[in-house]
Amino acid sequence: MTSETITAAASGNWKLGDLTVNRIGFGAMRLPQTGKALVPDAVPRDRDQAISVLRRAVELGVNHIDTAAFYFSALRSANELINRALAPYPDDLVITTKVGEPRDPSGAWLPHARPDQLRGLVEENLRQLGRDHLDVVNLRIVGADSIAERFGALAELREAGLIRHLGISNVLPHHLAEAQAIAPVVCVQNMYGLGLRPDQDAFVRTCGEQGVAFVPFYAIAATGRQAGASDSDHPEILAVARAHEASPAQVRIAWTLHRGPHVLAIPGTGDPDHLVANVAAGALRLSEDEVALLDSLHRRNP
Numbered sequence: 001m002t003s004e005t006i007t008a009a010a011s012g013n014w015k016l017g018d019l020t021v022n023r024i025g026f027g028a029m030r031l032p033q034t035g036k037a038l039v040p041d042a043v044p045r046d047r048d049q050a051i052s053v054l055r056r057a058v059e060l061g062v063n064h065i066d067t068a069a070f071y072f073s074a075l076r077s078a079n080e081l082i083n084r085a086l087a088p089y090p091d092d093l094v095i096t097t098k099v100g101e102p103r104d105p106s107g108a109w110l111p112h113a114r115p116d117q118l119r120g121l122v123e124e125n126l127r128q129l130g131r132d133h134l135d136v137v138n139l140r141i142v143g144a145d146s147i148a149e150r151f152g153a154l155a156e157l158r159e160a161g162l163i164r165h166l167g168i169s170n171v172l173p174h175h176l177a178e179a180q181a182i183a184p185v186v187c188v189q190n191m192y193g194l195g196l197r198p199d200q201d202a203f204v205r206t207c208g209e210q211g212v213a214f215v216p217f218y219a220i221a222a223t224g225r226q227a228g229a230s231d232s233d234h235p236e237i238l239a240v241a242r243a244h245e246a247s248p249a250q251v252r253i254a255w256t257l258h259r260g261p262h263v264l265a266i267p268g269t270g271d272p273d274h275l276v277a278n279v280a281a282g283a284l285r286l287s288e289d290e291v292a293l294l295d296s297l298h299r300r301n302p
């Protein structure tokens with residue numbers, strides 16, 4: 001299933017607030033480097049290759065790109081690449097970014113930003129992307145502490161017109177209610193996928209019931225996390241892939257989309273062929289039996 005004629009529109013769409021996006025989007029974390037992401041010694045990716053992947057994504061109908069100012073290697077920044085490849089931006093393109101724990105210029109992680117430091121992180125994204133406002137900003141947290149003060153600071157930036165819509169990332173269910181008491185939440189971005197964090201299933205459903213998009217990360221990479229996808233996969237996934245002449249990565253994307261109409265995919269890749277395959281996965285319709293087989297694998301949490 002690598003047809004170049006399948007566009008992201010085949011996956012259906014969803015509204016992030018007033019912004020309509022195709023359910024197959026793109027995650028920009030893989031673009032600044034080859035190999036493992038978010039490490040200080042990451043190997044910078046060829047700039048032209050990264051730019052061509054971004055332009056091809058938009059040609060294929062992708063209109064939801066996930067990024068962050070802390071996605072960078074020594075010589076490349078995801079935001080700079082997006083700006084270089086896509087500005088002036090198409091009217092329908094929604095760029096989602098995230099703020100929370102920044103990285104220093106050497107790539108080392110810094111402590112989570114205090115509420116009064118979040119404006120600076122938002123402005124850093126505005127500068128790098130060359131925009132006057134950000135479409136969607138996720139507050140990305142670590143831990144179970146209250147997010148009220150930090151989310152409140154972002155809500156003020158939303159009121160001031162710097163941000164159109166807010167989301168939250170790496171959160172527990174109680175954070176959603178806490179944030180919603182302060183300002184509308186359009187998306188939750190958490191680690192989730194086939195066999196990855198089945199304990200999140202109820203939270204995924206809760207988001208759907210409340211009209212909040214659930215945007216999983218590592219849906220392909222799974223337990224490989226920032227190191228990336230593995231070459232091998234489970235027999236159940238391989239069997240379903242064979243039946244559709246698809247790849248295991250495509251089955252993983254399709255399964256996440258089958259979790260509900262509010263689930264949006266943001267597969268990350270620096271490989272043009274993988275990009276085409278990931279977009280085509282939005283047209284992959286699994287049978288009830290296949291979903292049941294994959295669900296049982298998921299619940300076993302292999």
Ligand SMILES: NC(=O)c1ccc[n+]([C@@H]2O[C@H](COP(=O)([O-])OP(=O)(O)OC[C@H]3O[C@@H](n4cnc5c(N)ncnc54)[C@H](OP(=O)(O)O)[C@@H]3O)[C@@H](O)[C@H]2O)c1
Pocket residue numbers: 026027028029030066067098140169170189190216217218219220221222225226227228229247249250266267268269270271273274275277278
């Ligand atoms: N909020 C957070 O805390 C957080 C954390 C991590 C990520 N994210 C966001 O989520 C996005 C998705 O995560 P991700 O990019 O790490 O992981 P992913 O989409 O789950 O998987 C990416 C990995 O899978 C490989 N891959 C992609 N398409 C493939 C295909 N069709 N066939 C085989 N291999 C394929 C990629 O390598 P190739 O480059 O070789 O294709 C890479 O190793 C990120 O880009 C980022 O925007 C958010």
